[in-house]
Amino acid sequence: MQLAPSFAVPDSRSAASASASASVARRPSATILPFRAPRAWLDIALNGKTLAQSRTHLAGLLHSALGVYVTRTAERGDSIVVRLDIAPEDFGFTLHTLLGAVPEATISALRARADGEAR
Incomplete structure (x- = not known):
């Protein structure tokens, strides 16, 4: 088996492009702070006659479009309390989808998310 002969690859940058890039002044990098959109919590209770x-x-809620917004669940007696983490401007969409997915749900107040408890 023979190997192909090796050869040098010439530099593809021309002298003009090299001098143009050298003349461009570099700006000092600024500190970029991420913009966090305000979020809100919406607690709902899924009430059934039994825990099952x-x-x-x-399960129906998690398989709906709202499943990605579920951040916490807790069982309380025969009901399950679910916390949704949503953007306030999505409140209308959330209610519409919730009524379609789980019309038996009890909806509590919309409140601002506390960042210390977000996780």
């Missing part, structure tokens, strides 16, 4: 029925409602 509440879990069925939860």
